[in-house]
Amino acid sequence: MTDVVARIEWAVEVTGRVVDAVADTQWRIATPCKPWDVHTVLNHTVGGMHIFAALLNGTEPGRAHEDDWLGEDPKAAYRAAAAADLAAWTRPGALDTTVRIALGPLPGPVAALVHLTEVCVHGVDIAVATGGESLLDEDLCEHLLTTMRQTPGFDSFRVPGVFGPELPAPADAAPHIRLLAFLGRSTC
Numbered sequence: 001m002t003d004v005v006a007r008i009e010w011a012v013e014v015t016g017r018v019v020d021a022v023a024d025t026q027w028r029i030a031t032p033c034k035p036w037d038v039h040t041v042l043n044h045t046v047g048g049m050h051i052f053a054a055l056l057n058g059t060e061p062g063r064a065h066e067d068d069w070l071g072e073d074p075k076a077a078y079r080a081a082a083a084a085d086l087a088a089w090t091r092p093g094a095l096d097t098t099v100r101i102a103l104g105p106l107p108g109p110v111a112a113l114v115h116l117t118e119v120c121v122h123g124v125d126i127a128v129a130t131g132g133e134s135l136l137d138e139d140l141c142e143h144l145l146t147t148m149r150q151t152p153g154f155d156s157f158r159v160p161g162v163f164g165p166e167l168p169a170p171a172d173a174a175p176h177i178r179l180l181a182f183l184g185r186s187t188c
Contacts, residue, residue: 004112005089010140011116012082015045015123017135019078022126027074031129032185033122038129042078043070045122049081052115053088055099065102089115113147120144121183124176128187133176142175145182158184 019042027039036044046069047061054061063069070077088094095108106114120140127133148154157163164184169177180187 004109004116005095007140007143008089008112008116008119009086010137011120011123012049012086014135014137014140015119015126016078016082018123018127018130018132019075021132021135022075022130026130029129031125032180032187033125034185036125038126039070039074041122041125041129042074043068045119046070046074046077046081048115048118049085051101052099052111053081053084055101056088056091056094056097058097113151117144117148121179124180125185127176128180133174136176138175141179145175145179148179148182 022038022042028037030037031041033041044066047063047065047067050063050069051061051065069081089112095112097108097111099106099108099111101111101114103114121144124136124141127136158165167181167184167186169181173181177187
């Protein structure tokens with residue numbers, strides 16, 4: 001299961017490149033994660049990173065998920081969240097922790113997969129909205145899509161506010177496009 005931690009590390013890095021490329025005029029652009037814009041998706045992601053880090057470290061996050069985590073400098077806020085997040089996931093015993101989130105108590109490896117999904121997919125949401133798709137790692141997207149397709153009971157997450165019904169995507173579409181379609185997100 002240390003593979004999932006390595007994938008979290010890579011997803012955080014890739015999403016960081018996407019965030020660094022966001023232009024000042026792009027924060028209010030709509031994303032495939034309807035009805036959220038780039039700023040809202042990033043705020044949700046940064047909040048989630050801090051919350052997971054706190055829970056993995058046995059502390060309280062101090063704020064709710066949808067509070068303002070970005071302040072005046074969204075890019076710096078992402079970098080700070082990334083550092084805290086990676087420190088928490090790479091500490092010895094992190095995967096032995098039970099993490100209690102809105103979905104309920106999750107064993108460490110399941111929590112890691114949920115977190116990987118959040119960071120990777122929201123990075124894709126931002127990249128698609130801002131034209132940063134060339135910054136994505138298609139192998140990471142393909143691996144996550146394959147994992148989701150093989151996860152028993154995945155359809156239970158297809159509820160409003162989480163994932164929608166799968167949308168059609170061309171078989172030869174880039175993995176990030178097929179990943180978003182699988183999760184009910186339209187890139188049009």
